[in-house]
Amino acid sequence: MSGRQPAAVNFCLTEFARHGGLTGPHSDGWGIVYYDEDGAVRLFKEAEPASNSEWVRFIENHHLRSATILSHIRRATRGRRTLKNTQPFRRELGGRCHVFAHNGDIPSILNDPRFHLGFHRPLGETDSEYAFCALLGRLQDLWLATSEVPALVERFAIVTEFAHRMRELGMANFIYADSDAVFVHGNERRASPAAPPRPPGLYLLERDIQPGTTGFITGGLKINSPSTSQAMVMAASVPLTSEAWKPLKSGELLALRQGRVAARA
Numbered sequence: 001m002s003g004r005q006p007a008a009v010n011f012c013l014t015e016f017a018r019h020g021g022l023t024g025p026h027s028d029g030w031g032i033v034y035y036d037e038d039g040a041v042r043l044f045k046e047a048e049p050a051s052n053s054e055w056v057r058f059i060e061n062h063h064l065r066s067a068t069i070l071s072h073i074r075r076a077t078r079g080r081r082t083l084k085n086t087q088p089f090r091r092e093l094g095g096r097c098h099v100f101a102h103n104g105d106i107p108s109i110l111n112d113p114r115f116h117l118g119f120h121r122p123l124g125e126t127d128s129e130y131a132f133c134a135l136l137g138r139l140q141d142l143w144l145a146t147s148e149v150p151a152l153v154e155r156f157a158i159v160t161e162f163a164h165r166m167r168e169l170g171m172a173n174f175i176y177a178d179s180d181a182v183f184v185h186g187n188e189r190r191a192s193p194a195a196p197p198r199p200p201g202l203y204l205l206e207r208d209i210q211p212g213t214t215g216f217i218t219g220g221l222k223i224n225s226p227s228t229s230q231a232m233v234m235a236a237s238v239p240l241t242s243e244a245w246k247p248l249k250s251g252e253l254l255a256l257r258q259g260r261v262a263a264r265a
Contacts, residue, residue, distance in 0.1 A: 002182045002256035004231040006037065006065040028074040029086035032059065033099050035068040039179035041097045043090055047083045067258070068182060070175055072101040075193070078126050085124035089132050093120075094143030094150075096179040098136060102128035103189060103201065103237055104171030109134070114165055135162050135176065149180045152262060156255050159183045160265045163253050173201035175235060182256040184235045186248025200247030204254070205234045206261070231259030 030053070031045030042064070050056050050073055072087040088101040106127045109115050115130070118137025122129040138158050142150045159176065163185045166172040172187040186202035209230040233256050239245035248254070255263035 001066075001069045001235075002233045002259055003067040004259040005228070006067045007230060007232070008063045008065050028081045029083075030056070030071070030073045031086055031088050031101075032071040033069065033088050033090070033177075034064050034066040035097070035177065035179060036066065039096055041090060041099060043088070043099075045083065045086045045088070047081050047086050068177055068179075070099055070101055070177055070182075072103075077105045078107055080125065082124065085126050085129070087126075087128060089129050091120055091132070091136055093136050093140060093178075094146075096143070096149070098179070099177045100128075100132035100135070101175050102131060103173040104128075104187065106131065106166065106169040106172065108169050109166070112169065131166060131174070132176075135159070138162055139178075149178075152181055152255060152257070155181070156183070156253075156263045156265070159185075159255075160253055164251070167251060171197050171201065173237070175202075180257065181262065182235075184248070184254045184256060186252050187250055189237060199250040201250070202235050202237060202248045203239050203245035204248060205239070205241070205243055205245045207232045207234075233259055233261065 028049075029045065029047040030050035031043065034042045036042065044055055044059060046053055046055055070088050074086060088099045091098050109127050110130055115134040116137065117130075117133050118140045120133040120136045120140075122133055138161075139155065142154055142158065155178065163172060163174075166174075167187055171189060172185065173189055174185050176183045176185075184202060184204070186200055188197040188199045189201045190197050209232060211228055234240070235254075235256075236245075253265045254261050
């Protein structure tokens, strides 16, 4: 989720919990990140099913406010069921918190010379975390060349080229946030573990919310708008509400800022 301003969020965790071990195969861990207004993050994650997690219930009861949220539930295809292999992953670069979540399977990335690492190294064994470290390696010169946030057009070009190379290795749906923008890349996904991968890999919903109304409320998802108008964009592997979510084309990359699509490739 990317919003123009922070909103009170009870963010999909009930629905995620149902997928995380009750009605879906994703029972190997879960995590959620809330950015604050200064770009720092509050990260909760657990290498256990979301469906029976006391932490999920704790988060649902505290209605945290944020303008940028990323969440992930895990079905392990590589790496043990441990906390260090649980997404989203977080790293610092250029004095900012960077966060990454990937849905797919690209084990060959670990031995592909095109994806060399910079000064970030994986803590765990997953191809997803390796991809994140490789992406930061491509971005590090840009971020370290200035004390400010680099221009979006420069960051977007690097992420676009990285996503193109990543798609050549397999399923490459990812969401990456750098505290200023959220980069959403759709590719293809499996509807079930045995199904062949097909697009779309992600869906998008854009909303304008008027003061005093409930922005979203359905199946465990409730986001209340603030006292002023709110713009909001949400991306998810499957539509979370009955509204008209738009499927991303295979290879489509968006940059979201303050609840709007700021760039597209």
